[in-house]
Amino acid sequence: MSEIPSELRYLSTHEWVRIDENGDAIVGITDHAQQALGDMVFIELPEVGSELAAGDEAGVVESVKAASDIYSPISGEVIAVNEALEDAPETVNNDPYTDGWLFKLSPRDEGELEELLDSDAYAEKLEDA
């Protein structure tokens, strides 16, 4: 079974978002997504400084098995990307919710968070799938 932390918000396309102590939004992919994709080999991240709208394509995670687009859960400016993934993409497999984060946004509208799935709703999505 995959892990679904209760403090995060989710997209049905298997991204998660966490608001940190500075009010920034950290985005990654879920444990379920990394399990389904298998060993990560290459991760394409958005450019720092670029503006993303909620639902925009933000990058690509590519595993030995398949390539999968990553969507931005909310709107905002990209203020950091996880550069450590360039040399160690497997971090997304090992720690999808912590060291395996993908990029950080400065949220434009925190109200968008309310439209995302909570952990129970995401868990339900996985069961229906």
Next chain:
Amino acid sequence: MSDKTPLYQAHINAGGKIVDFSGWALPIHYGSQVDEHHQVRQDAGVFDVSHMTILDIDGSQSKSFLQHLLANDVDKLVPYQALYSAMCNDHGGVIDDLIAYWLDGDRYRLVVNAATRDKDIAWIDAKASAFDVEVEERSDLAMLAIQGPHALEKLANISQEIKGALVDLKAFFAVELGHWMIARTGYTGEDGVEVMLPAKEVVAFFEKVLAQGIKPCGLGARDTLRLEAGMNLYGTDMDEDVSPLAANMAWTIAWTPEDRIFIGREALEVQRGCTKEKLVGLVLQGKGVLRHGQRVITPEGDGIITSGTFSPTLKVGVGLARVPKNTGQTCEVDIRGKLLPAKVVKPCFVRHGKRVVE
């Protein structure tokens, strides 16, 4: 419902993630496909390949039958030697690729692909009717591939009998131990063996293999290992509409003696020297992963990636591609709308743990 090999429960117990593969429930990996890949390149791993179809051929005309059935010539063999061959249709397309063993006397053994089992057996049975031969499917046997630079020394620790069998076993040769057969063959580009044994004995043997530190490996690693080794996968790199001449299998066609009339010979003679395509290796320059079906762009025209992956050993995208015959040393690959440069190489990337491309 998928068929299960005798090791189904053992795979679950070992943490195998089970998927359907050509109607068989088999592990794609036991945690990490990439770790299993490195395990085989650097040490030793074991694959359950019991889904593969084993056919025994016996009878007074078994040799002449196989000389008719296969594009390669079993006359090259000495007892217990193995031969890789295409089995072609009348148009010179590949029905399947297989390994043929001459055991002794009139006894031969074929190992064919699981995905093509039904059509292979139908074809072979139909062709066999004109010869004095018996074709017997050995579904009573299981098969393990034990591969890697330390595979043989670890296996030898299991018993004196196995140790004795391995001592003088040369590459592409087999030995029989009662109802067991151990062949120094494989699909990884590493040293190793394939063991065919009674299905009822395979669970106990698998445990002994694991106890030697030989780790279980899934079909995912099997695919990246064979691709790094530049070995074709039937149905992906060639099929009934592809000539062995356009699938890097020309070396497996035995043209001499000229009076050996094998199935497909007439069509292949016509194609010989004038095929328009060839199967090459590609190494992606820069980041990305090559995938089956991606378009290859060359000044001579378009080609297509037949097998692609991310090479865990080379840490770049590699693939096999069917391209125009005169393709030079570079090309471009269309990866989700972006054209990325790739180098054209001989279709073999890694052998015996070492890279063989720049």
